[in-house]
Amino acid sequence: MALEITYAEVKFKDTLLPVEAKAPPEKSTPQREPCKPKLWVPWLVSALLLLLCVALIITLIVILHKGHGLPETFPEWRCALGTPGSKEQFWTCCPMGWKPFRANCYYLSSDSMSWDESEKNCTGMGSHLVVINTQAEQDFLLSWTKTIFSSRRSYFIGLSAQEVEAQWCWVDQTPYNKTATFWKPGEPSSPKTEQCTSFQVHSRTQARQNWNDVPCSTSLNRICEAAAAFI
Template sequence: MKGSPSPRVPAEERGGCPRLSRWALLIPVLIFKACITCGCLVILHKQSLKAHKLPETFPEWRCALGTPGSKEGVWTCCPMGWKPFQATCYFLSSDSMSWDESEKNCMGMGSHLVVINTQAEQDFLLNWTKDIFSSRQSYFIGLSAQEVEAQWRWVDQTPYNKTAAFWIPGEPRIPKREKCTALQVHSRTQARQNWNDIPCSTSLNRICEAAAAFI
């Protein structure tokens, strides 16, 4: 009847089942703590990471807690199929292309040809590539010579540091014709000095790198 007071709704009904809400919040917390305790790796999908502004070119990511170089309690994430080292993710191709095509391919994945800044990074790449192939293999890296002879430049504009370069003894020899750089790996040797200048049109495998994501 119009004007008659509406029946009072019990507090539990007005609140929308508060017990269920508490469990809905508690269960994910318990799962997350269990994952940390076990030290497990988790696979996160693009939808769950979108809020952290990660690139959207990869549908899945692999994350680890306590990756060297990351802050305590922070998860370091790389796309599936990429390998983490410190705060960077690396991709090793199984197909071969010219240097220009290799850089375009890396850029299409939101990365660039690898820029090697330290001896630790050089050693990491050497050990990783040696473990994959049983014979000699070459990979393009992001170093090329400009128009002026011997003016080497990294793809991300990092200044070229001659003292932090890892050329094969006697290289580079002909920067005017061999303007691109390859990292040469042989499974039977441990030589750290393994950069070689070659023609950019050569078809080689490649190493791409991108900054890791942190959550």
């Protein structure tokens, strides 16, 4: 039996070929001109810096004149950045002619007078005769006084004895601590007749123990002390 071959007529519909999409024409981006600094900006920055400087100066003047220990009669001050022994940064200020140490300012006189007159002189400058509280302060004063004068010299300090009890007292009411004193060997020898204390300096000796009791009427130089000003 012969195989019959069947033919089927197949018609294909016309298919549309995809049309390639055309991108929209690129719009030309106008180039921006470089920004020009405004003329008033530098003037504004300069004015702000000037105002800041003026504010700092005014602050310094106000602080120095508000009872930080020294009166406003001093025309010139000297300030140094930093406080020895402190990690915080301050400007420590003392009058010209005074020497800073830690939080205080110190003055050495070139003239001499009695103990009472010496204390009045220091008080008139807004200070008092020096009160020595620590070994570091004693060493500082000893080293400083040796560089000022080459010969032997004695200074009144703010330690005196009461007439009746012969009890030693500091001018600022700091408690007297016998273990924190620097008397010469054998001193004080006569606290009932020699009721004031001198700080004796000799360029050839390095002895830390240099306090001596003397009559208060003795005419000596003096060391004044006042609190420094800080900003």
